[in-house]
Amino acid sequence: MNSLLEVRHLGKSFGKGNNKVQVLKDINFTINKSGLTALRGRSGSGKTTLLNLIGTLDKPTEGDIYFQNKQISQFTEKQSSEIRRLHMGIIFQSYGLVPLLTVEENIEFGLRITNVPRAEWKKRIDESIHLVGLAKRRNHRPFELSGGEQQRVAIARAIAPKPPLILADEPTAELDSNRAFRIINVFQELTEKDNMTILMTTHDPEILEMLDNVYALEDGQLADEKKENHA
């Protein structure tokens, strides 16, 4: 089977009674191995909530998520953290960098918890720093970096272990157009050369134009938007 991720009748609500907010309703989609897919939707439409569910950081209220043919939505906390550690790279909007560590130490920290052999760490660190264009900043700490540079460190840390799935929440939000295009090109290359699968959220129409697979979240539901429908 070629599918990496299957989302079936997924629903998520927060709160109870009169305060209940149904954020996602009956979401269904399949993502095949090796490809870059974008999720678009206005602010508050539930993009982060959906990525959190797929990333096993939260549990759905309805439906199921299958990743590598395993029903990860039913996983225990221990199983969830193992699947994240070994099979997923997650790029958050808040970056989650370790403040006292330099750029390369932050990336190494990410590699340490995976099963990438130690002998490969240096090569992976150099490669990922080069891909995001941070060679001149490798010995700087996060507080010495701009928002966009910190965002690129978070991207480098997620891609260095080359996990089968990357979940990226607005990974280009802090970048200028040129940098953003470059990161999308890097993502496309990783899907082609390393068979990685990337699911990212974005609002940016110019980035959406670059991508073949786009889903839109509207009123808690998902609409499939192929490239030809964008024009």
Ligand SMILES: Nc1ncnc2c1ncn2[C@@H]1O[C@H](COP(=O)(O)OP(=O)(O)OP(=O)(O)O)[C@@H](O)[C@H]1O
């Ligand atoms: N823990 C929570 N408790 C209650 N409501 C929540 C919680 N998390 C998210 N929500 C609500 O769910 C809705 C979707 O939020 P989410 O962060 O998924 O949107 P988004 O599409 O990622 O938005 P943005 O583009 O602004 O990041 C919002 O209305 C938000 O207030």
